[in-house]
Amino acid sequence: MAKEMDMSITSDGQFDHLKRICNEAGIKLTHQRLEIFKEMVAAKDHPSAEAIHRRLQKKLPTIALDTVYRTLTTFDELGILRKLRLTGERTLFDANLDRHHHFFCTRCKKIEDVYWPEFDNSSLPEGIGSIGKIRARHLELHGLCKKCLAEGNE
Ligand SMILES: [Zn+2]
Ligand SMILES: [Zn+2]
Known part of the structure; x- marks a missing residue:
């Protein structure tokens, strides 16, 4: 859907x-x-x-x-x-249905919404049609959040 x-x-x-x-x-x-x-x-x-x-x-x-x-x-x-x-x-579960992606802090597990209209509107890779039809795209960004970076827990 x-x-x-x-x-x-x-x-x-x-x-x-x-x-x-x-x-x-x-x-x-x-x-x-x-x-x-x-x-x-x-x-x-x-x-x-x-x-x-x-x-x-x-x-x-x-x-x-x-x-x-x-x-x-x-x-x-x-x-x-x-x-x-x-x-x-x-x-x-996420009640925010605005088109967005997620930043995931690998240390504290915090999740933040990320808006990236340029990505949303970018053209899909060539040849994607041979794999299937894309209906949605969702990026999962992994890293350390600001707080964890400040704590120097890298
Ligand atoms: Zn964190
Ligand atoms: Zn979200």
Whole structure:
């Protein structure tokens, strides 16, 4: 489903957007699903299902981790958020659908969004058609973050 296009949504329209998509897909927007979505929108990091599950404990003490994981996966399939599979990391989720890439600190595991429109708009390598049709591109940049560099832990 990851078409190569800008799927950004304004924060005002986020809930309408969610409702509309769930409606179209014939998925009931339950209270639990809505809370999971809200938690993802509020998350400024790239949380794992476990992290979202922890954050929901206060509001939804009985929610199962499996429910959180399955809901996040459904949201990914519907294009509501993005499932990230960064090398060597657990599955993470990202509610930021603006076209972007990820910087990954190999020391502290911090993940930062990276915007690179020149890359997004650059032409694909010649001969890519013999491999297949590209629908999305995602760069994973690895290195040390500023903080880790300052600590001189190289
Ligand atoms: Zn770091
Ligand atoms: Zn991101």
